Amino acid sequence: MKIKVLYFGMIAEVIGHDFEIIEISNKNSTVNELIKLLQAKFPKLEDMSFKVALNQSIVEENTKIGINDEVAILPPFAGG
Amino acid sequence: MNKEKKIKNVFIEGPITPAKIADSIAHHQVKTNIGAHDIFLGQVRADVIAGKIVKAIEYSAYEDMANKVFDEIRESAFVKYDLTCAHIYHSKGIVKAGELCLFVFTSSKHRTMAFDACRYITEEIKAKAPVFGKELFEDDSHVWKVNH
8 A cells, every 4th residue: 555654854854855655565564664664765764763653643663554644754853 | 513623823934023922911911810921932042063053943843743732732731730821832944043933821820830831831842742943054054953
């Protein structure tokens, strides 16, 4: 299945885009699998700290990704 | 029936002006059950990083999520503290050193609740709001700011 992944801040800078459409396996795909896929594509991510949000809430790496989920890769926060 | 509450947009393009803060204070003078306000203002610092001076911060955010998080923080402050009002404004885009990027405004009957809630909201924003800051130097290079 295809999912839309949003990138922000220093992550978007390293990847070179604000979002991408990424193909992941249909069944039981987790956040962890998506991270592995992204790290293989962008090795710099391995040295970077980030959190993953699914539908605008931070989730754990073992969370399953559904077809209509909005996925976002969030670098460290700097608000305020 | 649509029960979903409309989430307020907290972001202001560019710096938060002192006039905006003065206006906010003026708007509360009709609310005569308030006895105490507290205000936190975040200001962009001209930090020196590796010999270069920060001239501005360019803020960006995962705006939909950030507005949701700001709303949750505000709601949780009302549960924890006896507040009359609470407002949050955050800049997006470029804010120069010396200009304001965050405005937290809490009002209550008495000072303790206003003080405590203002601090609580500010700390929660720093920890939980998906807002990102690019520290820009005079030579147009940059580093990414990280909250500690």
